[in-house]
Amino acid sequence: MSTELLDRLFAFHGHRCWASTAGVRVAQAALDALGVPASGGKSLHAVVDIGDHHGAMCFADGVQVTTACTFGKGNITKSGKGKLALTLVDTASDRRVQVAYKPTLQPQIRDSAFMRKRGAGIPASEIPEAEQWELVNLVWDAPAADVLTVGPVEPAGWQPIAEVIRFAVCPGCGQLVAEPYLRVANGEQMCVDCAGYLA
Ligand SMILES: [Zn+2]
Ligand SMILES: [Zn+2]
Structure with a gap:
């Protein structure tokens, strides 16, 4: 080696x-x-x-x-x-x-x-x-x-996990956030930090 x-x-x-x-x-x-x-x-x-x-x-x-x-x-x-x-x-x-x-x-x-x-x-x-x-x-x-x-x-019996490529810009903080992590708060789609919850 x-x-x-x-x-x-x-x-x-x-x-x-x-x-x-x-x-x-x-x-x-x-x-x-x-x-x-x-x-x-x-x-x-x-x-x-x-x-x-x-x-x-x-x-x-x-x-x-x-x-x-x-x-x-x-x-x-x-x-x-x-x-x-x-x-x-x-x-x-x-x-x-x-x-x-x-x-x-x-x-x-x-x-x-x-x-x-x-x-x-x-x-x-x-x-x-x-x-x-x-x-x-x-x-x-x-x-x-x-x-x-x-x-x-x-x-291995490998199960592929699909990757979501899309992103959005959070209207609260202006940071880039992967789409599956957008959360709805006050009728808007926001990042976890701005929405105030993760789950
Ligand atoms: Zn070490
Ligand atoms: Zn945000």
Whole structure:
């Protein structure tokens, strides 16, 4: 695997960490299993199993950089299970594969200088670079069998979701708003903020 990918990851992610590195390895294995390039564009959809407000959510940034499935394209979603696994769907061929991070290295990771400092509340970006690289290299250089559990490639049963392209200008605030998000207030179609309700 190219270290160019790691360079791009850390430029995007903002610090060097084992969880985002694990995300790259898991995502690369999923692309390889499906035999599709990262530039699958709209034909790829990623479901990451991270939740909210827990450690190692950085995993998802490794997945985004590697697969090019991004929040802005709307082709990445979270299952909210609090786990470091990825289901990657190739919607063009309607196939999917699940790849999970295998925690063989967790005792070493848990006892590392990096994780002891993270546990003490020190932000990853303030931990010495050498201690950041120690864990990145551990995950990056590990044999695939030590860090990856690759499931079978299966039919995905993918249901495409139509995208509404149309926009309107809200008469209240003058901002652009996607049509499905217009709400009626005082007889006018307005944005959620100006209408005062979302649902
Ligand atoms: Zn991170
Ligand atoms: Zn408005």
